[in-house]
Amino acid sequence: MSKSYWIRTFGCQMNEHDSERMAGLLEVQGYRPAPSAEQADVVIFNTCAIRENADNRLYGNLGTMKRIKQERPGMQVVVGGCLAEKDRDLVVQKAPWVDVVFGTRNIEALPGLLGAAERQGIPVVEFSEALQVFPSALPSRRGSKIHAWVAIQYGCNNSCTFCIVPSVRGVEASRRIGDVLGEVKDLVSDGVVEVSLLGQNVNSYGRDVYGTPRFADLLLALDGIPGLSRVRFTSPHPKDFREPVARAMAESSVVCEHLHLPVQSGSTRLLKEMKRSYSRERYLEKIWMARRLVPGLAITTDIIVGFPGETEEDFADTLSLVEEVGYDAAYTFQYSPRPGTVAGVRTDQVPKPVVQERFDRLLAAQERISLQRNQDQVGGELEVLVEGPSRKEPGRATTRTRTNKLVHVPNPCDALREGMFARVRITAAAPHHLEGELVG
Numbered sequence: 001m002s003k004s005y006w007i008r009t010f011g012c013q014m015n016e017h018d019s020e021r022m023a024g025l026l027e028v029q030g031y032r033p034a035p036s037a038e039q040a041d042v043v044i045f046n047t048c049a050i051r052e053n054a055d056n057r058l059y060g061n062l063g064t065m066k067r068i069k070q071e072r073p074g075m076q077v078v079v080g081g082c083l084a085e086k087d088r089d090l091v092v093q094k095a096p097w098v099d100v101v102f103g104t105r106n107i108e109a110l111p112g113l114l115g116a117a118e119r120q121g122i123p124v125v126e127f128s129e130a131l132q133v134f135p136s137a138l139p140s141r142r143g144s145k146i147h148a149w150v151a152i153q154y155g156c157n158n159s160c161t162f163c164i165v166p167s168v169r170g171v172e173a174s175r176r177i178g179d180v181l182g183e184v185k186d187l188v189s190d191g192v193v194e195v196s197l198l199g200q201n202v203n204s205y206g207r208d209v210y211g212t213p214r215f216a217d218l219l220l221a222l223d224g225i226p227g228l229s230r231v232r233f234t235s236p237h238p239k240d241f242r243e244p245v246a247r248a249m250a251e252s253s254v255v256c257e258h259l260h261l262p263v264q265s266g267s268t269r270l271l272k273e274m275k276r277s278y279s280r281e282r283y284l285e286k287i288w289m290a291r292r293l294v295p296g297l298a299i300t301t302d303i304i305v306g307f308p309g310e311t312e313e314d315f316a317d318t319l320s321l322v323e324e325v326g327y328d329a330a331y332t333f334q335y336s337p338r339p340g341t342v343a344g345v346r347t348d349q350v351p352k353p354v355v356q357e358r359f360d361r362l363l364a365a366q367e368r369i370s371l372q373r374n375q376d377q378v379g380g381e382l383e384v385l386v387e388g389p390s391r392k393e394p395g396r397a398t399t400r401t402r403t404n405k406l407v408h409v410p411n412p413c414d415a416l417r418e419g420m421f422a423r424v425r426i427t428a429a430a431p432h433h434l435e436g437e438l439v440g
């Protein structure tokens with residue numbers, strides 16, 4: 001009988017995508033998906049290291065696996081991803097029942113490492129400092145029929161002082177435009193209508209292979225692929241986000257009117273200490289430039305609250321920036337000190353209750369602004385892509401606008417199927433979704 005696998009993914013879309021590759025590799029070897037971790041022959045944790053609570057969760061999960069493994073000898077437990085990169089040998093020191101620990105730059109090694117661990121009967125720990133094979137060249141098992149992640153760049157060359165990503169993901173490596181286009185064409189012929197381009201710093205896409213950033217060129221080239229309807233991307237870094245990319249967004253009929261531009265803080269003083277290479281004013285100029293060039297643009301962001309040394313005045317600057325931009329949505333994070341980062345060793349960490357109080361204020365402000373932005377849509381007509389039946393409410397479909405807003409639409413006769421485009425009139429708004437009805 002064939003063996004089965006189960007993967008639990010933490011962290012960002014890049015990790016989701018890496019998990020699809022791990023699944024693809026295992027399926028080529030004859031493995032099939034298991035219904036639960038308890039029933040799987042191979043259990044993989046694809047981990048994230050961006051904030052500290054991830055560490056505790058992994059070791060908690062591994063504790064549970066120890067008990068399951070005692071009842072099912074022969075089962076293999078694997079730890080991959082960014083936290084594996086950070087902890088390396090420490091993983092097997094803390095959890096000696098783990099069979100394989102591997103990194104983000106040697107995903108292709110997974111089947112071989114499983115075999116080696118089985119033969120040797122001891123944990124196998126293997127990492128690679130450089131990207132061996134672009135994961136995009138590996139087989140994949142996608143989570144959706146109509147949407148696909150497409151990695152265009154791995155690693156990050158920036159050195160934001162709060163961030164662990166460069167140390168766990170390595171330096172930037174871009175794929176060639178022709179390779180990306182080839183993959184997208186294959187996906188479209190397989191039924192995909194929407195792709196999300198992934199990279200830590202997509203604006204600098206291409207610099208390492210072409211000597212100059214080519215992200216705008218890539219966006220324009222994607223416009224010519226028949227059958228491809230929507231292109232999204234994440235994340236651009238504000239430092240390198242310039243007019244050619246905004247113009248390409250406007251010019252291309254497939255690139256969606258949504259920009260995720262992580263600001264982190266509204267205080268120029270803190271931005272400098274974060275080494276973000278832009279001031280509040282430069283960031284705002286980029287926002288106005290993008291709004292001017294791309295009509296109907298929705299803008300979202302990432303914000304960190306409680307970076308070391310953050311004063312009430314710095315935080316007030318973040319609050320006022322959020323009001324000034326009027327984001328459609330913001331992902332807000334409480335600062336978490338990371339080992340090996342410049343900010344992680346600072347002695348002026350902001351006390352937890354102060355961070356919590358500021359975080360709550362920011363969240364409340366953003367909820368109000370998100371609701372306002374969504375209420376502005378009520379009465380309007382929009383094109384949506386159907387993602388499938390609503391998970392929570394039977395008889396309704398979950399759909400998405402080009403601006404990346406969720407719209408719930410009544411679907412009594414099940415006419416709206418995954419992958420269909422429809423026109424809807426927006427009837428009601430909430431902070432995180434819209435309600436709509438079919439037009440015509």
Ligand code: SAH
Binds near residue numbers: 199235262304338
């Ligand atoms: N490359 C992306 C960010 C990837 S990490 C970019 O620069 O836009 C995603 C988000 O996690 C960051 O934008 C930041 O808001 C948050 N983050 C990163 N390190 C963090 C830390 N140490 N504590 C809290 N949030 C953090």
Ligand code: SF4
Binds near residue numbers: 159201
């Ligand atoms: Fe981290 Fe900065 Fe790189 Fe983003 S750009 S991954 S925040 S170092």
Ligand code: F3S
Binds near residue numbers: 010014047048049168
């Ligand atoms: Fe992503 Fe977390 Fe790694 S955010 S790049 S999985 S540290």
